[in-house]
Amino acid sequence: MSNVWLWAEGKAPSIFSEINLPPNPQPTDRAPVAITRVRYMGINDVLNPNNEFVEITVDPRFASAPVALRGFLLQNKLGETFAFPDLTLEPGASLRVYTGQGNPTWEALFWNRTQPAWDNWGDCVQLVYPSGGRYRVGYRSGCAVTQGFKVLAEEKKDALLDAHRLPLP
Numbered sequence: 001m002s003n004v005w006l007w008a009e010g011k012a013p014s015i016f017s018e019i020n021l022p023p024n025p026q027p028t029d030r031a032p033v034a035i036t037r038v039r040y041m042g043i044n045d046v047l048n049p050n051n052e053f054v055e056i057t058v059d060p061r062f063a064s065a066p067v068a069l070r071g072f073l074l075q076n077k078l079g080e081t082f083a084f085p086d087l088t089l090e091p092g093a094s095l096r097v098y099t100g101q102g103n104p105t106w107e108a109l110f111w112n113r114t115q116p117a118w119d120n121w122g123d124c125v126q127l128v129y130p131s132g133g134r135y136r137v138g139y140r141s142g143c144a145v146t147q148g149f150k151v152l153a154e155e156k157k158d159a160l161l162d163a164h165r166l167p168l169p
Contacts, residue, residue, distance in 0.1 A: 033067055034057055039053050050099060050100035052100075074127060076117050085109070088120045122142035124142045
């Protein structure tokens with residue numbers, strides 16, 4: 001019996017849908033902690049919520065010391081939130097927050113959800129700083145003021161100039 005392949009080698013469609021960004025991709029961005037990766041869709045997320053994750057990175061250009069994550073939140077467009085535990089990240093370090101259940105490590109935390117957190121058809125992934133500032137990444141027009149894959153600026157009265165010039169907490 002011979003093998004039959006549906007796709008030419010290296011031409012199969014991706015199993016996951018995700019966004020990969022460098023920290024602070026725009027020249028005016030200045031966030032010490034930024035969203036650098038969002039995997040929002042995999043095979044049957046309802047049964048496998050750990051297909052989804054959000055990766056944050058401490059940008060060494062704007063954080064010269066470890067950053068305490070206590071008080072930071074991840075939030076979706078429905079307002080559901082994940083609160084970061086009391087831990088710190090070194091400049092240049094990244095951390096993933098998986099949607100499902102698991103044992104936390106220095107590189108991975110778990111939201112402990114049994115259902116997906118990120119809408120496959122469009123969502124607004126928000127890293128909420130303790131100060132209330134938000135670093136937002138929208139996909140498939142998930143944030144009201146974005147089209148496609150963009151990092152968004154947000155005016156914040158009496159606090160921040162935009163979502164990428166966030167002060168250290």
